[in-house]
Amino acid sequence: MKKFATLFGAALMAGSALCAAQAYAADDLTITSWGGAYQESQRKAFFEPFIAAGNKVTEAEYNGEIAKIRAMVEAKAVTWDVVDVDTQTALAGCAEGTFETIDWGKLGLDKSKFIGGDVTDCAVPNILYSTVAAYDTTKTKDPANLFEALFDTTKFPGKRALQKSPFVNLEWALMADGVAPEDVYKVLGTDEGVERAFKKLDTIKKDVVWWESGAQGPQLLADGQVVFATSWNGRFYNAIKTDKKPFKIIWDRQAPDWDWWAIPKGTPKLDGAYRFITFASQPQLMADQTKYISYGPANKDAAPLIDPAILPDLPSAPDNLKTVFYPDPQFWGDKGDELRERFNAWLAQ
Template sequence: MAGALIAAPATSETLTVSSWGGVYQDAQRALYFTPFAEAFGVTVLEDEFGGGVGVLRAQVMSGTPTWNVVQVEAEELTLGCEEGLFVPIDYDLLDFGPEDFIPGAATECGVGTIVWSKVLTYDANRVDIAPESWADFWDTDTWPGTRGLRRGAQYNLEFALMADGVAPDAVYDVLRTPEGVDRAFAKLDELRDSVIWWQAGAQPLQMLAAGEVVMSTVYNGRVTASNRTGGTDFRVVWPGSIYAIDSWVIVEGTPNVDTAHAFINYTIAPERQAQMPEFIAYGTTVTAASDFVPEEFAADLPTTPGNIEQAIEFDTEFWVENIESLTERFDRWAAR
């Protein structure tokens, strides 16, 4: 069990953890990286991951990966596990087994760390009428100005269909048809001249704060963190949001697999994981952790009943099957 690992890492050992940067990684540093390093006598180095299986594949193919533990999104977890890019998780080295996690959070190659949503956000100080839907996001007459979207097909095709009137619970049924894909790209055509594409998770709120965009897609937790610590008045539009689970993975070729497991185990302690919503509003993955989340923070979480009922779950199966073809089409579309 994990308790036997507490004294295991040598003091000279280094663990490199790659996550998503910005205020979220600041929270991870405070809750996980620094205290774990102190408790284990390990040097924890950090890097930032911008997404994409290709980066992870290159790490493994190098034979000497510079990353040991990485936080990945659902489709990267599935694809990377299928390709053998990740070390299978040994749940005997963790204090919690698959039965102790919410559905989908404990898998062969990954341990869920947060539940997050991709949402519509806007600066309440810069709009006279509050947008309420993806149709409003596309309405450049009522809300003139530029929009922020993360570059890529994922999420944007779903948002485009909802903007075009598709009911949230029908989005993936429509997107599974050639006509649905055409419809989504046609809707993106309407907005293409009004978009600034972002990649790093910190960018959308930076653009909002600077007035570069009127509204943007964003990871929900960053909105709450900015409002709490930065004095901003960014608002989240929950209807039509898409939620997913991010997981810790151990990169194949990592020499210190036991230490990587020890780090993951440290982060999933319920009382510790329940502190994350105090920093940034992401839901917990260990079932017991929800009992420790202070009530005043629960309302901002994507897992809160009133929020999740208006959302749809990211369809990992769809994107694993279609990621290459739709990414190629998106790249051709964006390059036109």
């Protein structure tokens, strides 16, 4: 702008400043995520540096409900410019036209560098997280494996905290009942397989405390209300590292998934949304996020930049992947509504 003023005079400089201010205001992005320790990690790694680079960000939180995003898009009143979504939401939103199709050329990013980059056309992967179980080492001895922890109420009497969702719980139930991991979705895709999974869950139903937000699992464990709890690994990491809780994560049969940056279709700030995603996908910034929460960066180029001391706490650490179970996002995209309805009916029985 100084060069502009020198060439064309102070009067034009004032007009230019007004235009710049208007453009700046137009790029006041509203970025929506999941709150808690996870959004705090995004704030430190991405939002604050993005603001320092001359941008403006308004944060919002939600519980992952696609219905709210869909309603904005259908009403042509989009107020969220970038949203952090899970894989099921990314796939569903892409199929129904709720999210913009991502132009990787416009991002200036190499899709092949991103773990999961080819899963959907409508979102950019940012982290790999995992659903895991944990226990308080001062109160509970080491279980032999995940299924002993969750389903052996004789050896480990007491309550278990599980997410109030069929996702992962049905898969774990089938594996605990003897189904090989590679056959889980073949079995779960049948009526008999669904009944088998719920029959296994019946064996612990009276011993389950159901949680709905990621912070509840660690809190129930800290309060001594349960002997084992499931949640996302970053929630337990935060409890261990920040709150100094004597918890231990059970990595056996961890169930990894991605979170993604998606752009609601029709945002008036599309260019700004692209600019933010490009910024937040820089390898160094993605590596920086691991300082605040133990989720693995989706950009492969970030891996060499991660502090070696942090690596053992990431889902992607080799020792944590020995018995990994990868949920099938396409299966849940196709069958999710049906199984959630069945799950809710089972809970009400």
